[in-house]
Amino acid sequence: MSPKNYEKPYTILNSAMTLDGKIATKTGSSEISGQEDLVRVHELRMEVDAIMVGINTVLADDPRLTVHKIPSSKSDNPLRIVVDSRARTPLNFRILNSDAKTLLAVTQAADPVKVNKLKQLVDVVVCGEKHVDLKNLMKHLYELGIKTLMLEGGSTLNYSMLSEGLVDEVRVCIAPMVAGGKYAKTLADGDGFDEMKDSVKLEFKKSYTLGDDLIVEYKVLPRKLK
Ligand SMILES: NC(=O)c1ccc[n+]([C@@H]2O[C@H](COP(=O)([O-])OP(=O)(O)OC[C@H]3O[C@@H](n4cnc5c(N)ncnc54)[C@H](OP(=O)(O)O)[C@@H]3O)[C@@H](O)[C@H]2O)c1
Structure with a gap:
């Protein structure tokens, strides 16, 4: 797959942070959004084709990454994508359940035995040698029909996606807290x-308040893709 001249999903980075920019404490505690913001997040999940997170977020939170805070049915759940170079996703975690489809992006460095076990539960794509090649992953997602993608963290994946010019919008919930x-x-x-x-x-x-939280939305200005 050539990373040049590819089409990619329209990508919205969505995150909740404290006033001092933290999305989780040093122990991994990350309950930041108020109830109204959680509804906004789940409405956005319902709108997009897929949600993507880094493996550390899965390991820290065991998230479902489904639409469940608003009335919805299973068919409203977007594809769940985990960026997991070494196939570390634990076999008993909720991301692998049947509530929604899941795609794990791994690399050639992943243990083939573990990859085979994961393949029995969800789809797996090999994308890169050591770290997941995000540009190639975006191209692959686009070819799968993923036209809109919600990036839900964490910090490391957010930075990679932003610095590689793969994010189109940033939507942040700023909660009145300092961590x-x-x-x-x-x-x-x-x-x-x-x-x-x-x-x-x-x-x-734009910006607006939701309960005690402030929602701020930005467009990302184009970066030269390397
Ligand atoms: N408040 C919020 O809105 C929010 C949202 C999400 C997460 N969080 C919090 O964020 C924390 C996790 O953030 P984190 O920064 O530790 O981890 P992360 O961004 O969730 O995952 C990072 C990991 O993804 C893998 N990865 C593979 N290819 C990559 C690439 N090209 N670029 C970047 N990462 C790549 C790497 O592990 P491998 O090399 O093993 O693949 C990397 O260490 C958790 O505490 C979670 O609760 C908060």
Whole structure:
């Protein structure tokens, strides 16, 4: 698969963070959104073709990644995608249940025995050598018919997706809390840029309050795809 001149899903990074930009505490506690924001998140899940998370989010939260906070049926659930280079997804985790379809993106570095066990439960795509090649994954998703994608974290995957120019919109719920701590997860961790001039640039779209939370939405300005 050539990463050049490919089409990719329209991708919305959605996250809940504290005023100081944390999306989880150092112990992994991440209950940040108020009830109204949870409804907004589940409405957005219902609108998109797929939801994507990094493997550490699965390991930390054992999320269902389904539409379940608003009235819905099983057919409303988008495809669930886990970026999991080494096929670490535990076989008994909820992401592998039959509530929705799941696609695991692994690499050639993954243990083939574990990959075969996972393949009996969900779809698996090999995408890259050591770390999941996100550009190729986006191309593959587009070819599968995924035209809209919700990126639900965590910090490391958010940074990779943003820095590789693969995010089109950022929607953030800012809760009136301060978590502090240098080991807490932020909206985007990863290696970070050396210079502000290289940072991902955003254009403000709108903001509104939902209960005690402030929702802020931005368009991501185009980056040159490498
Ligand atoms: N508040 C919120 O809205 C929210 C939302 C989601 C998550 N969270 C929190 O975020 C925390 C997890 O964040 P995290 O930063 O530790 O992990 P993460 O972003 O969920 O997962 C990162 C992992 O994905 C894998 N990966 C594979 N290819 C990658 C690539 N090209 N780029 C980036 N990652 C790649 C890597 O593990 P391998 O190399 O093993 O594949 C990497 O360590 C949890 O505590 C969770 O509760 C909060």
